[in-house]
Amino acid sequence: MRNLFTIAAKDTRIMVRDRAALLVMLAMPLGLIFILGSALGNLGEGDSLDAEVAIVNQDAGETGERFVDGLTSAEEIDAVFNIHVREDADEVRTDVERGDLTAALIIPEDLTERITRGEPAPLEVLQDPGSAVTAGVWAAVVRAGVAQASAQIVAGHTLAEALAAPPSAGPPPGADASGASAGVSHGYPGEAQELELDAVRVTELEVELEKQVSMISYYAAAMSGMFLLFGGMFGAFSFVRERREQTLARMISTPSSTAVIVGGKALGVMLIGALQFLVLLVGTRMLFQVDWGADVLAVVLVGFAEVLAAAGLAMALAALGKTERAIGGIAPAFIMLFAALGGAMIPAEQLPSWLLPAQVFSPVYWTIDSFLQLMQGGALVDVAPNIGAVAAIGIALLGFGAWRVRYE
Amino acid sequence: MGSIVEVRGLTKRFDELVAVNDVSFAIQEGEVYGLLGPNGAGKTTTISMVSCLIEPTSGAITVDGHDSAREPGALKAALGVVPQEVALYPTLTAAENLRFWGSMYGLRGDALKRAVADALELAGLADRAKERVEKYSGGMKRRINIAAGILHKPRVLLMDEPTVGIDPQSRNHILETVKDLNAAGMTVLYTSHYMEEVEYLCDRIAIMDHGVIIAEGTLNELRDVVGGMDVVAVKVAGATPEVLERVRAIEGVEGVESADDALEVLTRSSGSIMGRLVSTLESEGAHVTSVSVTEPNLESVFLHLTGKSLRD
Numbered sequence: 001m002r003n004l005f006t007i008a009a010k011d012t013r014i015m016v017r018d019r020a021a022l023l024v025m026l027a028m029p030l031g032l033i034f035i036l037g038s039a040l041g042n043l044g045e046g047d048s049l050d051a052e053v054a055i056v057n058q059d060a061g062e063t064g065e066r067f068v069d070g071l072t073s074a075e076e077i078d079a080v081f082n083i084h085v086r087e088d089a090d091e092v093r094t095d096v097e098r099g100d101l102t103a104a105l106i107i108p109e110d111l112t113e114r115i116t117r118g119e120p121a122p123l124e125v126l127q128d129p130g131s132a133v134t135a136g137v138w139a140a141v142v143r144a145g146v147a148q149a150s151a152q153i154v155a156g157h158t159l160a161e162a163l164a165a166p167p168s169a170g171p172p173p174g175a176d177a178s179g180a181s182a183g184v185s186h187g188y189p190g191e192a193q194e195l196e197l198d199a200v201r202v203t204e205l206e207v208e209l210e211k212q213v214s215m216i217s218y219y220a221a222a223m224s225g226m227f228l229l230f231g232g233m234f235g236a237f238s239f240v241r242e243r244r245e246q247t248l249a250r251m252i253s254t255p256s257s258t259a260v261i262v263g264g265k266a267l268g269v270m271l272i273g274a275l276q277f278l279v280l281l282v283g284t285r286m287l288f289q290v291d292w293g294a295d296v297l298a299v300v301l302v303g304f305a306e307v308l309a310a311a312g313l314a315m316a317l318a319a320l321g322k323t324e325r326a327i328g329g330i331a332p333a334f335i336m337l338f339a340a341l342g343g344a345m346i347p348a349e350q351l352p353s354w355l356l357p358a359q360v361f362s363p364v365y366w367t368i369d370s371f372l373q374l375m376q377g378g379a380l381v382d383v384a385p386n387i388g389a390v391a392a393i394g395i396a397l398l399g400f401g402a403w404r405v406r407y408e
Numbered sequence: 409m410g411s412i413v414e415v416r417g418l419t420k421r422f423d424e425l426v427a428v429n430d431v432s433f434a435i436q437e438g439e440v441y442g443l444l445g446p447n448g449a450g451k452t453t454t455i456s457m458v459s460c461l462i463e464p465t466s467g468a469i470t471v472d473g474h475d476s477a478r479e480p481g482a483l484k485a486a487l488g489v490v491p492q493e494v495a496l497y498p499t500l501t502a503a504e505n506l507r508f509w510g511s512m513y514g515l516r517g518d519a520l521k522r523a524v525a526d527a528l529e530l531a532g533l534a535d536r537a538k539e540r541v542e543k544y545s546g547g548m549k550r551r552i553n554i555a556a557g558i559l560h561k562p563r564v565l566l567m568d569e570p571t572v573g574i575d576p577q578s579r580n581h582i583l584e585t586v587k588d589l590n591a592a593g594m595t596v597l598y599t600s601h602y603m604e605e606v607e608y609l610c611d612r613i614a615i616m617d618h619g620v621i622i623a624e625g626t627l628n629e630l631r632d633v634v635g636g637m638d639v640v641a642v643k644v645a646g647a648t649p650e651v652l653e654r655v656r657a658i659e660g661v662e663g664v665e666s667a668d669d670a671l672e673v674l675t676r677s678s679g680s681i682m683g684r685l686v687s688t689l690e691s692e693g694a695h696v697t698s699v700s701v702t703e704p705n706l707e708s709v710f711l712h713l714t715g716k717s718l719r720d
Contacts, residue, residue, distance in 0.1 A: 002511075003511065003512055006508065006511040006512060007512075010497070010500070010508050013500065013504070014497060014499055014500065017499045018499070245493065245494075245495060245496075246491050246492075246493040246494075246495040247495045247496065247497065249456075249461050249491060249495065250489060250491055250495040250509075250556075251512060252460070252461055253459040253460065253461055253484060253487065253489040253491075254484060254509075254512040254513055255481045255482075255484045255485045255512075255513065255514065256512060257481070408461070408462065
């Protein structure tokens, strides 16, 4: 069993002397993070997402109309979303399901009536599950608008009750949710935020964002997710080289079992991946001020799951390719496919809807999503299912590789 | 002393190809046992099965009392293996390579340090221990390749053509190393297609061809296979295949081998064929420069048993 670590340590030593591998695994991702992050700007600084969203106002009274005016007339919101005011709620629901719209707001037909009666009036916010980040921003915008609008409405319609009510302990929910929420207030001037309100309630808010992710942070997550898999390619190179140069045969002739040898090779890939991840974390933090989130353990576990996937990929590639040349051909294709599906090249929500189901097979997708959630304030509990998914993909690849790989 | 290696009915098939066919031999403790044969004879396949690298189709292997099927770990611990290729990590230094291979055989701490130092001394490369192996000459790599196989002081050392492609000086160093290891009590299974090496090193020899052992014994016992025969060595220019056919047809000629400008003729009556041999060669346009009669060697044995040269 100790030989497992002996093999892993030997592979790590060999890898850190391989300048070409270091260039691909460290210099390239850092360079790409810088180039893509710089070229594509910074979300937090107000660049547009160009996300397509829709509002359907079914309210017969004036409240819905005022709400729509508030959302569509705010410049800050317009800079981030392309808002379409639509008539048919069912059609909008279908468009969101298909991914043609990132998110939507549907205002019920009895909104004004309910508010007049002092009853809760639920709004319907629809989100494309494949565009969780952008849709989450939209939900936060709506929430902030609702908070301020409802304050206005109550101040106007039930003034006597409002004046009799005690002031709330803090600001309305969502008022600090995003920079864009300030834009809502342009459409709803007034000072009624101190009232405790329950007149309008937002339903189906699946993602609550506490902060946005800059493009350089996005690409730090994306490139890390992608380039950690390149460790798998170099791991496969190592295995095939050992097979060609007979060192693998020599290892098999030692008292170690093939399970220990395969395990040692996989552990080596993971050790190298862990070092690579550490350099990327520290490098992006120091060079680009990337904030990976407060939950360090969760960030480490996400990285660990991805390097497990890289180890699995190494064995699977070693099983599929007989030579380094063959692996050099198929490995980048696999990794790029995983990366494209996972949103490492363009945000995942901008992929065609028919491709979205395939994302579940990409470890890069789960990894990027996890990193983004953690950067936005998420915790281990939020990304645990993603970590499980990446680990499962890694174990499946490792199992396939160990089953199919040739040792001679 | 008893057998430390026993191989019984060993067979290996690769689809239609029978690489090793019902091979049996036993090696006594302290012996140097040679497997001699041309390329493709089945030597490496045999040694690969003994080292548990490939699984036999049938047959049994026992090393130091451990059966390969039931106790592969214990069997492998008793073996040291020197593969035909230089199986080392080129970007690691010689010392790093040896530390790795020593660790793989369970050596740790001071025992590992001592073993690495001893192995470097044996290889004559202690002063270059910190150089990367990729900077070594072919001969130096071969020496470290052997050193990596003996770190754990195995009871049996398997050496598969350890001198292929190296300079004469390194070859001599390796042959002397094998002699020294054997003198220190190590049993050696040595494969080669170089007759001289096997003659020099081995106490007993098995000659393999087409996956089977065609003769086995000490050097003298094998020479007796061609007992009473002589080898007529002729230096000749212009010996075409047609000329060789004419020579083979001479009465009393048991076999003919040619290489470059040399011809070796195996015969029981060297005196009576000499005249006809030279006249046949000259009449066919070949030019004879010298003729001599020598003792038969393993080459002659192989020629006698198979009708072809070890180099074929």
